[in-house]
Amino acid sequence: MTLLLGASTVGLILALLALGVYLSFRIFNFPDITADGSITLGAAVTASLLILNWPPALATLAGFFAGVLAGTVTGLLNAKFRINGLLSGILVMTALYSINLHVMGKSNLPLLEETTLVTQSESFLGMLFGPGDVGVFGWEVNQRDAAALCLAGAMVAGVGMILYLFFRTEFGTAMRAAGDNPQMIRALGGSVDFILIFGLAVSNGLIALSGSLLAQYQGFADVQMGIGMVVWGLASVIIGEALVGSKSTGIVITGAIMGSLLFRLIVAIALRWGLDPNDLKLITAVFVFLALVVPGALAALRSRAGRAR
Amino acid sequence: MLEVSGIGKTFHAGTPNEVFALRDVSFNLLEGSFLIIIGTNGSGKSTLLNAVAGTFPLDRGTVSLSGHDMTKWPEHRRAKLIGRVFQNPYSGTAPNMTIAENLAMAARRGLPRGLAWAIPRTLRSELRDRVRTLNMGLEDRLDNDIGTLSGGQRQALTLLMASWLKPDLLLLDEHTAALDPKSADQVIRLTHEIIKRDKLTTLMVTHSMQQAVRLGDRLIMMHRGSILHDIQGAEKARARPEDLLQRFEDVRRREQLDAPVAEMLGKTYV
Ligand SMILES: Nc1ncnc2c1ncn2[C@@H]1O[C@H](COP(=O)(O)OP(=O)(O)OP(=O)(O)O)[C@@H](O)[C@H]1O
Ligand SMILES: [Mg+2]
Numbered sequence: 332m333t334l335l336l337g338a339s340t341v342g343l344i345l346a347l348l349a350l351g352v353y354l355s356f357r358i359f360n361f362p363d364i365t366a367d368g369s370i371t372l373g374a375a376v377t378a379s380l381l382i383l384n385w386p387p388a389l390a391t392l393a394g395f396f397a398g399v400l401a402g403t404v405t406g407l408l409n410a411k412f413r414i415n416g417l418l419s420g421i422l423v424m425t426a427l428y429s430i431n432l433h434v435m436g437k438s439n440l441p442l443l444e445e446t447t448l449v450t451q452s453e454s455f456l457g458m459l460f461g462p463g464d465v466g467v468f469g470w471e472v473n474q475r476d477a478a479a480l481c482l483a484g485a486m487v488a489g490v491g492m493i494l495y496l497f498f499r500t501e502f503g504t505a506m507r508a509a510g511d512n513p514q515m516i517r518a519l520g521g522s523v524d525f526i527l528i529f530g531l532a533v534s535n536g537l538i539a540l541s542g543s544l545l546a547q548y549q550g551f552a553d554v555q556m557g558i559g560m561v562v563w564g565l566a567s568v569i570i571g572e573a574l575v576g577s578k579s580t581g582i583v584i585t586g587a588i589m590g591s592l593l594f595r596l597i598v599a600i601a602l603r604w605g606l607d608p609n610d611l612k613l614i615t616a617v618f619v620f621l622a623l624v625v626p627g628a629l630a631a632l633r634s635r636a637g638r639a640r
Numbered sequence: 641m642l643e644v645s646g647i648g649k650t651f652h653a654g655t656p657n658e659v660f661a662l663r664d665v666s667f668n669l670l671e672g673s674f675l676i677i678i679g680t681n682g683s684g685k686s687t688l689l690n691a692v693a694g695t696f697p698l699d700r701g702t703v704s705l706s707g708h709d710m711t712k713w714p715e716h717r718r719a720k721l722i723g724r725v726f727q728n729p730y731s732g733t734a735p736n737m738t739i740a741e742n743l744a745m746a747a748r749r750g751l752p753r754g755l756a757w758a759i760p761r762t763l764r765s766e767l768r769d770r771v772r773t774l775n776m777g778l779e780d781r782l783d784n785d786i787g788t789l790s791g792g793q794r795q796a797l798t799l800l801m802a803s804w805l806k807p808d809l810l811l812l813d814e815h816t817a818a819l820d821p822k823s824a825d826q827v828i829r830l831t832h833e834i835i836k837r838d839k840l841t842t843l844m845v846t847h848s849m850q851q852a853v854r855l856g857d858r859l860i861m862m863h864r865g866s867i868l869h870d871i872q873g874a875e876k877a878r879a880r881p882e883d884l885l886q887r888f889e890d891v892r893r894r895e896q897l898d899a900p901v902a903e904m905l906g907k908t909y910v
Contacts, residue, residue: 497755501748504741504758511734515742518693518732519801520719520750578736 334599336476342595343483344548345563346588347490347541349571352564353587354494354534358510359527364420364561365405366538368427369398371557373539374546375434381445381547391448391543398539399532401427406528424557431554438554440546447547452478479548486544490537491584498580506530507580538564559612566615567591569622641841642669642809647691647701649865661687663865664701669858674835674842676852678884679862680891685845686727688862689811692843694718706808720750723802723840725795725815732798735787739778739797742786743767746801770800774830792823796830803834810835812844816851828855849881859884863891 348370355363373394380390401423408419432438456478497503508516509526517523538560546552571590575582602608649662661684669675677685690696692703694715702711710718726732733742744759744767759767764782772779774796778789786794795815802810812831816824828851835842846852852859859876861869861884869887871879 499758500755501744501753501758502755504737504745505753508734508737508741508745511736512731514726514731515734516745517716518719518722518724518726519745519748520716521745521753522714522716 333473333476334603335596336472336480338595338599339592340476340480340483340548341545342592343480343487343588344541344544345567345595346487346591347537347544348560348564349567349587349591350487350490350494350584351534351537351541352561353568353583354530354537356565357568357583358507359530360510361409361416361527361531362420362561363402363405363531363534364417365401365423365427365531365535366420366561366564367557367559368424368431369401369535369539369557370542370545370560371431371552371554372397372401372427372434373542374552374556375431375440375542375554376539377543378440378442378546378552379434379436381442381447382440384445387446387448387451387547391540391547394543395536395540398542399536401539402532402535403528405535406531409531410524410527428554435552435554440552442546442550442552448482448544449475449479449547452482456481483544483548486540487588490540491588495581495584502526559615562612562615562619563594564591566619566622567594569619570594573622641671641673641706642692642843643702643704644668644688644692645702647703648699649687649691649696650699653699660865662691665865665867666701667860667867667870669841669843671841672839673858674840674856675844676856676859677843677845677862678847678849678852678859679868680888683862684865685862686813687865689813689843689845692809693722693724693811717750721808722811723749723805723807723809724811725798725802725813727814727817729791729794729798729818732801733786733794736785738783739771739786739789740764740767740782742797743771743782743801743804746804749801749805749807751805770804771797774800790823792819792827795819795823795827799827799830799834803838803840806838806840808841810840810842812842814845814847817847831855849884852884853879853881861887 348366352363352366355361355366376397377390377394380393381387385393405419405423408414408422409416414422453475456474498507505516505521506526506529508519509521509523509530513523516526542552542557545556567590568587569590570593571586571588572583574589574593575586577583577586598611602611606614645666647662647665648660651657651659651661665684665688677688679685691698692705694703694710694713694717698711702709704710705718705721708721710721724732734745740759744763747763767782768779771782776793776796778793778797786797789797799815815831816827819827831844832855834840842856844851844856846855857876858870858872859879860867860871868891
């Protein structure tokens with residue numbers, strides 16, 4: 332049970348990453364590798380500030396804005412300097428590796444004694460239910476785990492809701508249109524450059540927020556923690572789309588969250604069954620490859636079969 | 641109203657692929673006039689419209705509209721004054737968004753976009769009313785994705801979008817060329833109605849000689865990036881399709897004369 336609970340918590344935290352990847356990859360069709368750096372950046376900034384005894388809420392917010400900054404730089408490189416999107420992301424991600432090391436001062440920052448959002452939620456839960464384990468659907472659950480799960484769930488629900496509402500505003504609609512048909516939104520007076528920069532800023536802000544929460548949950552920030560994260564996020568988005576099978580924004584947002592959750596649970600169970608953790612990234616990459624290729628290949632097969640008939 | 645003076649654009653300048661798409665084109669358009677642009681393929685008609693819309697920076701010359709010198713304005717800023725329909729029915733609308741969402745964006749053409757609802761309740765009834773004027777039954781499908789519509793329906797909607805907020809200038813680039821004859825007729829009729837009703841100043845490129853003689857109060861014929869003929873007033877009103885075809889024929893004959901000469905010169909000197 333603790334295993335599933337932990338996996339769900341990480342799944343929810345990484346759902347923020349999935350939402351960020353959804354924004355860049357699905358709305359703008361922009362494969363934004365910055366994510367690998369900005370998730371660590373969020374963790375690094377928050378962890379360093381927590382060690383300086385910043386209030387956790389502020390330290391988390393600072394992590395978010397650090398990601399916003401990173402996304403803005405990627406957007407500027409692409410939109411203003413006309414550097415290829417993939418390369419813009421790679422440049423910023425590479426630069427962030429050094430920056431993250433500077434921010435942390437060393438390659439791993441433990442948060443053992445620090446007050447974090449997780450410890451705060453834990454005390455809050457303690458105040459509500461009294462000390463000791465909490466009963467969830469008949470299971471006795473460690474208070475810290477339950478608190479972390481509630482915190483992650485609340486954050487994701489809030490962010491998902493805000494994102495959903497945002498996409499129904501004038502600016503949010505223009506953002507979706509900028510990804511769907513940039514020529515059209517330009518002809519209607521929208522600056523595609525500005526919208527893209529803004530979108531990447533928000534995307535990386537969410538990804539950094541995910542990193543910030545992850546550090547507080549795991550109890551450390553590590554300079555390596557971002558490696559392969561874009562692919563994690565992508566896998567979650569793809570699973571989510573398969574789950575909900577719809578293109579409407581609200582449903583796809585829910586799908587991405589569910590995808591992240593499901594993906595983490597599958598991984599936890601697979602690891603439990605003896606999957607070598609070292610193979611995890613390889614398997615994820617192969618999975619994303621298949622998810623990207625198989626639908627197209629199936630359609631091609633089907634149309635060939637149709638023609639043959 | 642619209643003043644285009646001495647504009648020039650060369651693509652791939654200084655390479656073997658150099659194209660003089662526009663050479664020193666100038667004309668003025670009075671408010672409310674409807675200019676038809678014809679010309680052979682590659683004569684620079686689309687490039688002229690793009691130059692006015694600000695799709696690329698010009699090499700030379702200036703473009704001003706309603707007293708604003710727009711030469712240095714990026715495309716999205718010019719969109720405040722300009723409504724546009726493209727040749728490709730897929731260009732003017734966002735296919736994975738609904739009819740209502742597309743129209744709502746057009747209702748804010750050139751205006752700041754903030755965090756207000758994209759489709760407030762008040763707008764919805766207006767959307768329905770104005771879509772009904774298209775007579776295509778689309779008013780009941782406002783929440784369908786535009787990608788599910790036919791090319792003719794999409795062009796009609798794009799036209800509605802371009803003219804939703806009365807533009808100072810309407811640009812139409814062969815906007816019926818990709819449609820079947822019936823839809824093309826329908827969209828042309830709609831074009832005519834909207835332009836007349838709102839007294840829109842319009843630039844329209846067309847390949848159809850029928851459209852060229854029936855519509856507009858002035859006509860220019862382009863050739864190799866320049867204006868070859870400029871027909872206005874009574875002469876435009878009198879023009880018949882055969883007259884225009886005759887002018888194309890003249891151009892072609894002169895080209896054929898030119899070609900052997902160029903070849904000879906090439907052989908002699910290169
Ligand atoms: N973006 C571009 N880059 C390079 N060359 C271009 C570009 N746009 C136009 N051209 C070239 O400029 C010339 C004029 O093209 P333009 O599209 O304006 O012709 P047109 O009169 O609209 O022709 P059509 O009737 O085929 O639409 C052509 O030779 C074309 O190849
Ligand atoms: Mg053209």
